Amino acid sequence: MTSMEARHLDDTFAALADPTRRAILDQLSRGEATVNELAEPFQMSLPAVSRHLKVLERAGLVTRHRRAQFRPCRLEAAPLAEAVGWLERYRRIWEASFDRLDDYLKTMQRENDDDDTP
Amino acid sequence: MTTRHEVARAEGRDLRLSRWFDAPRELVFRAWTEPEHMAQWWGPHDFTTPVCELDPRPGGVLLLHMQAPGGAIMPNEGEFHEVDPPALLTFTLRAFPDERGEARLHVLVTAAFAEARGGTELTLKVDVLRAVDMEGPLSGMEQGWSQSLEKLRDLLAAPRGRA
Numbered sequence: 700m701t702s703m704e705a706r707h708l709d710d711t712f713a714a715l716a717d718p719t720r721r722a723i724l725d726q727l728s729r730g731e732a733t734v735n736e737l738a739e740p741f742q743m744s745l746p747a748v749s750r751h752l753k754v755l756e757r758a759g760l761v762t763r764h765r766r767a768q769f770r771p772c773r774l775e776a777a778p779l780a781e782a783v784g785w786l787e788r789y790r791r792i793w794e795a796s797f798d799r800l801d802d803y804l805k806t807m808q809r810e811n812d813d814d815d816t817p
Numbered sequence: 818m819t820t821r822h823e824v825a826r827a828e829g830r831d832l833r834l835s836r837w838f839d840a841p842r843e844l845v846f847r848a849w850t851e852p853e854h855m856a857q858w859w860g861p862h863d864f865t866t867p868v869c870e871l872d873p874r875p876g877g878v879l880l881l882h883m884q885a886p887g888g889a890i891m892p893n894e895g896e897f898h899e900v901d902p903p904a905l906l907t908f909t910l911r912a913f914p915d916e917r918g919e920a921r922l923h924v925l926v927t928a929a930f931a932e933a934r935g936g937t938e939l940t941l942k943v944d945v946l947r948a949v950d951m952e953g954p955l956s957g958m959e960q961g962w963s964q965s966l967e968k969l970r971d972l973l974a975a976p977r978g979r980a
Contacts, residue, residue, distance in 0.1 A: 785951040790832050792861055792955070793941065797836045799858035800848060804840040806857075807848065 713756035720751050724760060727774035737772065753791070831944040842930040842937040844948075846903035849927075849928060859883065873900045879908055898925075905929055913954045921954065923947035 714720055723737055738748040752772060755761040763770045838845055848854045856869035860883040864948060867890075868882035881893040895910040906928040911920035923946040929940045 728833055749952065773894075785948070785955050786830060786945070788955040789943075789951075790834065793832065793834055793943065795861040796859055797834070797939075799860075799862065800870070803854070803858040804838055804844060804848060807844055807854065808840060811844070 706802050710758040711760065714755050714760055717751065717754075720755055723748075723755065724774060725749060727761065727772060728776075731771040731773050733769050826855060830945045830948075832941075832945075834941045834943075835938065836941075837933060837938050839936045842903040842932055845937045846906070846930055849906055850900070850902070852902055855881070873897055873906075875900060879910065881910075892923045907950055913950070913951070922951060936973070 715724075719741060722741070726732055726740075726748055727735060734745060734748055736753065737752070743750070752761060752763075756763070760775055761772050762775055763772050830974070833958070841974050845934050848858065850871055850873040852869040852871045855871060856866040859866045859869070859881055859904045863886045865884045866881055867884050868880060870878060870880040877897045877900070879895045879897065883891045883893065885891065891912065892914065893910050893912045895908055897906070897908045899905055899907040907926065909923065911923050913921040915921055925944040925946055926943075927942040
Protein backbone atom coordinates (compact mmCIF):
# COMPACT_ATOMS: atom_id res chain seq x y z
CA MET A 700 0.00 0.00 0.00
CA THR A 701 1.40 3.41 -0.91
CA SER A 702 1.49 6.18 1.68
CA MET A 703 -1.14 8.03 -0.34
CA GLU A 704 -3.45 5.00 -0.21
CA ALA A 705 -2.80 4.69 3.51
CA ARG A 706 -3.75 8.36 4.12
CA HIS A 707 -6.87 7.87 2.02
CA LEU A 708 -7.87 4.89 4.14
CA ASP A 709 -7.16 6.88 7.31
CA ASP A 710 -9.61 9.55 6.10
CA THR A 711 -12.22 6.90 5.39
CA PHE A 712 -11.90 5.25 8.78
CA ALA A 713 -11.80 8.59 10.60
CA ALA A 714 -14.99 9.52 8.78
CA LEU A 715 -16.66 6.28 9.88
CA ALA A 716 -15.48 6.51 13.49
CA ASP A 717 -18.25 8.89 14.50
CA PRO A 718 -21.80 7.55 15.08
CA THR A 719 -23.44 10.73 13.75
CA ARG A 720 -21.47 10.51 10.54
CA ARG A 721 -22.38 6.83 10.20
CA ALA A 722 -26.03 7.76 10.65
CA ILE A 723 -25.69 10.46 7.98
CA LEU A 724 -24.22 7.91 5.56
CA ASP A 725 -26.99 5.49 6.41
CA GLN A 726 -29.61 8.09 5.54
CA LEU A 727 -27.80 8.99 2.31
CA SER A 728 -27.74 5.31 1.34
CA ARG A 729 -31.52 5.65 1.00
CA GLY A 730 -31.27 8.71 -1.26
CA GLU A 731 -29.93 12.23 -1.57
CA ALA A 732 -30.68 14.74 1.14
CA THR A 733 -30.08 18.41 1.84
CA VAL A 734 -28.22 19.62 4.92
CA ASN A 735 -31.54 20.61 6.53
CA GLU A 736 -32.98 17.16 5.93
CA LEU A 737 -29.87 15.53 7.39
CA ALA A 738 -29.89 17.78 10.48
CA GLU A 739 -33.53 17.20 11.34
CA PRO A 740 -33.35 13.74 13.01
CA PHE A 741 -30.45 14.83 15.22
CA GLN A 742 -31.83 18.13 16.46
CA MET A 743 -28.35 19.34 15.64
CA SER A 744 -27.35 22.81 14.47
CA LEU A 745 -26.69 23.28 10.77
CA PRO A 746 -23.04 24.27 11.35
CA ALA A 747 -22.53 21.07 13.35
CA VAL A 748 -23.97 18.96 10.53
CA SER A 749 -21.87 20.90 8.01
CA ARG A 750 -18.72 20.08 9.99
CA HIS A 751 -19.57 16.38 9.82
CA LEU A 752 -20.30 16.67 6.10
CA LYS A 753 -16.90 18.29 5.51
CA VAL A 754 -15.18 15.27 7.09
CA LEU A 755 -17.25 12.96 4.90
CA GLU A 756 -16.51 15.03 1.79
CA ARG A 757 -12.78 15.00 2.52
CA ALA A 758 -12.95 11.19 2.66
CA GLY A 759 -14.75 11.20 -0.68
CA LEU A 760 -17.75 9.47 0.86
CA VAL A 761 -20.15 12.34 0.16
CA THR A 762 -20.37 14.78 -2.72
CA ARG A 763 -22.63 17.79 -3.12
CA HIS A 764 -24.21 19.07 -6.26
CA ARG A 765 -26.72 21.71 -7.28
CA ARG A 766 -30.38 21.33 -7.94
CA ALA A 767 -32.17 24.66 -8.32
CA GLN A 768 -31.42 26.54 -5.10
CA PHE A 769 -30.54 23.37 -3.19
CA ARG A 770 -27.21 21.64 -2.76
CA PRO A 771 -28.16 18.07 -1.96
CA CYS A 772 -25.61 15.61 -0.58
CA ARG A 773 -25.03 12.28 -2.22
CA LEU A 774 -23.35 9.11 -1.00
CA GLU A 775 -20.31 7.92 -2.96
CA ALA A 776 -19.83 4.27 -2.11
CA ALA A 777 -16.53 3.64 -3.91
CA PRO A 778 -14.18 4.73 -1.09
CA LEU A 779 -16.09 2.52 1.30
CA ALA A 780 -15.80 -0.43 -1.06
CA GLU A 781 -12.04 0.19 -1.26
CA ALA A 782 -11.77 0.25 2.51
CA VAL A 783 -13.67 -3.01 2.70
CA GLY A 784 -11.42 -4.37 0.00
CA TRP A 785 -11.28 -7.44 -2.15
CA LEU A 786 -10.47 -9.76 0.77
CA GLU A 787 -13.81 -9.02 2.43
CA ARG A 788 -15.60 -9.61 -0.87
CA TYR A 789 -13.75 -12.88 -1.14
CA ARG A 790 -14.84 -13.79 2.39
CA ARG A 791 -18.47 -13.15 1.40
CA ILE A 792 -18.08 -15.55 -1.53
CA TRP A 793 -16.99 -18.28 0.90
CA GLU A 794 -19.87 -17.42 3.22
CA ALA A 795 -22.32 -17.73 0.32
CA SER A 796 -20.86 -21.17 -0.42
CA PHE A 797 -21.40 -22.12 3.23
CA ASP A 798 -25.06 -21.03 2.97
CA ARG A 799 -25.45 -23.32 0.00
CA LEU A 800 -23.62 -26.15 1.80
CA ASP A 801 -25.98 -25.77 4.75
CA ASP A 802 -28.99 -26.23 2.46
CA TYR A 803 -27.37 -29.00 0.48
CA LEU A 804 -26.50 -31.05 3.57
CA LYS A 805 -30.23 -31.21 4.34
CA THR A 806 -30.82 -32.62 0.86
CA MET A 807 -28.00 -35.14 1.35
CA GLN A 808 -29.52 -36.29 4.63
CA ARG A 809 -32.99 -36.67 3.13
CA GLU A 810 -31.50 -38.79 0.35
CA ASN A 811 -29.63 -40.85 2.96
CA ASP A 812 -32.87 -41.40 4.88
CA ASP A 813 -34.66 -42.48 1.68
CA ASP A 814 -31.90 -45.00 1.01
CA ASP A 815 -32.34 -46.41 4.50
CA THR A 816 -36.10 -47.01 4.26
CA PRO A 817 -36.68 -50.75 3.84
CA MET B 818 -2.39 -27.88 -20.56
CA THR B 819 -0.49 -26.96 -17.48
CA THR B 820 0.64 -23.44 -16.80
CA ARG B 821 3.69 -22.70 -14.80
CA HIS B 822 2.73 -20.81 -11.65
CA GLU B 823 5.06 -18.77 -9.57
CA VAL B 824 3.98 -18.76 -5.99
CA ALA B 825 5.15 -15.36 -4.92
CA ARG B 826 6.23 -14.62 -1.38
CA ALA B 827 3.39 -15.11 1.05
CA GLU B 828 1.07 -12.13 1.14
CA GLY B 829 0.60 -12.86 4.81
CA ARG B 830 -3.11 -12.32 4.84
CA ASP B 831 -5.57 -14.97 5.79
CA LEU B 832 -9.30 -15.36 6.22
CA ARG B 833 -10.83 -17.36 9.00
CA LEU B 834 -14.41 -18.54 8.89
CA SER B 835 -16.37 -20.91 11.09
CA ARG B 836 -19.79 -22.38 10.60
CA TRP B 837 -21.80 -25.02 12.38
CA PHE B 838 -23.72 -27.50 10.23
CA ASP B 839 -26.51 -29.74 11.42
CA ALA B 840 -24.99 -32.91 9.93
CA PRO B 841 -22.45 -35.56 10.96
CA ARG B 842 -18.91 -34.68 9.97
CA GLU B 843 -18.56 -37.77 7.78
CA LEU B 844 -21.30 -36.31 5.59
CA VAL B 845 -19.82 -32.80 5.57
CA PHE B 846 -16.42 -34.26 4.65
CA ARG B 847 -18.04 -36.18 1.78
CA ALA B 848 -19.67 -32.97 0.56
CA TRP B 849 -16.16 -31.49 0.27
CA THR B 850 -14.46 -34.49 -1.37
CA GLU B 851 -17.01 -36.10 -3.68
CA PRO B 852 -17.42 -34.16 -6.96
CA GLU B 853 -21.13 -34.90 -7.50
CA HIS B 854 -21.81 -33.31 -4.10
CA MET B 855 -19.30 -30.46 -4.20
CA ALA B 856 -20.73 -29.26 -7.53
CA GLN B 857 -24.08 -28.70 -5.77
CA TRP B 858 -22.89 -26.07 -3.27
CA TRP B 859 -19.58 -24.59 -4.42
CA GLY B 860 -19.59 -20.90 -5.30
CA PRO B 861 -21.92 -17.93 -4.87
CA HIS B 862 -25.70 -18.21 -5.17
CA ASP B 863 -26.91 -18.75 -8.74
CA PHE B 864 -23.51 -20.02 -9.87
CA THR B 865 -23.19 -23.58 -11.15
CA THR B 866 -20.13 -25.82 -11.32
CA PRO B 867 -20.24 -27.56 -14.70
CA VAL B 868 -16.77 -29.06 -14.22
CA CYS B 869 -15.92 -30.64 -10.89
CA GLU B 870 -13.12 -33.15 -10.58
CA LEU B 871 -11.68 -34.16 -7.24
CA ASP B 872 -9.01 -36.70 -6.40
CA PRO B 873 -8.92 -36.45 -2.61
CA ARG B 874 -5.49 -37.75 -1.70
CA PRO B 875 -2.10 -36.02 -1.20
CA GLY B 876 -1.09 -34.54 -4.56
CA GLY B 877 -4.50 -35.31 -6.05
CA VAL B 878 -6.01 -32.81 -8.45
CA LEU B 879 -8.91 -30.42 -7.91
CA LEU B 880 -10.64 -28.89 -10.88
CA LEU B 881 -13.63 -26.65 -10.31
CA HIS B 882 -15.03 -24.56 -13.15
CA MET B 883 -17.72 -22.23 -11.87
CA GLN B 884 -20.21 -20.70 -14.24
CA ALA B 885 -21.68 -17.30 -13.48
CA PRO B 886 -25.37 -16.55 -14.22
CA GLY B 887 -24.27 -14.60 -17.32
CA GLY B 888 -22.35 -17.60 -18.65
CA ALA B 889 -18.75 -16.62 -17.83
CA ILE B 890 -16.61 -19.53 -16.70
CA MET B 891 -14.26 -19.05 -13.76
CA PRO B 892 -11.77 -21.86 -13.47
CA ASN B 893 -10.24 -22.98 -10.18
CA GLU B 894 -7.53 -25.62 -10.14
CA GLY B 895 -5.22 -27.01 -7.52
CA GLU B 896 -4.06 -29.96 -5.49
CA PHE B 897 -4.90 -31.65 -2.23
CA HIS B 898 -2.22 -31.80 0.45
CA GLU B 899 -3.62 -33.35 3.63
CA VAL B 900 -6.68 -35.57 3.40
CA ASP B 901 -7.62 -36.99 6.79
CA PRO B 902 -11.26 -38.10 6.83
CA PRO B 903 -13.40 -36.97 8.50
CA ALA B 904 -11.27 -34.38 10.33
CA LEU B 905 -8.96 -32.39 8.06
CA LEU B 906 -8.59 -31.31 4.49
CA THR B 907 -6.00 -28.97 3.01
CA PHE B 908 -5.68 -27.97 -0.60
CA THR B 909 -4.23 -25.25 -2.81
CA LEU B 910 -6.48 -23.40 -5.25
CA ARG B 911 -5.50 -21.11 -8.09
CA ALA B 912 -8.02 -18.86 -9.83
CA PHE B 913 -8.58 -15.79 -12.01
CA PRO B 914 -6.01 -16.36 -14.73
CA ASP B 915 -4.56 -13.25 -16.36
CA GLU B 916 -3.90 -12.81 -20.11
CA ARG B 917 -0.90 -15.13 -19.92
CA GLY B 918 -2.83 -17.81 -18.06
CA GLU B 919 -1.13 -17.08 -14.73
CA ALA B 920 -3.50 -17.34 -11.77
CA ARG B 921 -3.97 -13.99 -10.03
CA LEU B 922 -5.12 -15.67 -6.84
CA HIS B 923 -3.43 -18.57 -5.06
CA VAL B 924 -4.82 -19.71 -1.75
CA LEU B 925 -4.14 -22.53 0.67
CA VAL B 926 -7.38 -23.76 2.20
CA THR B 927 -7.36 -25.62 5.51
CA ALA B 928 -10.72 -27.11 6.50
CA ALA B 929 -11.06 -28.70 9.94
CA PHE B 930 -14.19 -30.66 10.77
CA ALA B 931 -15.01 -31.16 14.46
CA GLU B 932 -17.95 -32.85 16.15
CA ALA B 933 -19.92 -30.24 18.05
CA ARG B 934 -23.41 -30.01 19.57
CA GLY B 935 -24.67 -33.00 17.60
CA GLY B 936 -23.41 -31.61 14.33
CA THR B 937 -20.17 -30.40 12.78
CA GLU B 938 -18.16 -27.28 13.46
CA LEU B 939 -16.26 -26.40 10.31
CA THR B 940 -13.28 -24.11 10.78
CA LEU B 941 -11.78 -22.75 7.60
CA LYS B 942 -8.51 -20.91 7.18
CA VAL B 943 -7.72 -19.46 3.76
CA ASP B 944 -4.10 -18.33 3.45
CA VAL B 945 -3.52 -15.91 0.60
CA LEU B 946 -0.31 -16.96 -1.10
CA ARG B 947 -0.67 -14.66 -4.07
CA ALA B 948 -3.16 -11.95 -5.00
CA VAL B 949 -2.54 -9.65 -7.94
CA ASP B 950 -5.08 -7.05 -9.13
CA MET B 951 -7.95 -8.72 -7.34
CA GLU B 952 -10.31 -5.73 -7.14
CA GLY B 953 -11.79 -6.17 -10.62
CA PRO B 954 -12.48 -9.92 -10.87
CA LEU B 955 -14.40 -10.12 -7.61
CA SER B 956 -16.66 -7.16 -8.32
CA GLY B 957 -18.13 -9.20 -11.17
CA MET B 958 -19.15 -11.90 -8.72
CA GLU B 959 -21.29 -9.76 -6.51
CA GLN B 960 -24.91 -9.65 -7.46
CA GLY B 961 -26.77 -6.53 -7.95
CA TRP B 962 -26.59 -3.04 -6.64
CA SER B 963 -29.40 -3.59 -4.15
CA GLN B 964 -27.55 -6.40 -2.41
CA SER B 965 -24.42 -4.28 -2.14
CA LEU B 966 -26.48 -1.46 -0.77
CA GLU B 967 -27.94 -3.73 1.89
CA LYS B 968 -24.48 -4.76 2.92
CA LEU B 969 -23.43 -1.13 3.04
CA ARG B 970 -26.33 -0.47 5.41
CA ASP B 971 -25.27 -3.38 7.62
CA LEU B 972 -21.75 -2.01 7.70
CA LEU B 973 -23.02 1.41 8.73
CA ALA B 974 -25.62 0.29 11.26
CA ALA B 975 -24.84 1.70 14.66
CA PRO B 976 -26.93 2.66 17.68
CA ARG B 977 -27.77 6.32 17.59
CA GLY B 978 -29.79 8.64 19.73
CA ARG B 979 -32.54 9.71 17.42
CA ALA B 980 -35.23 11.96 18.76
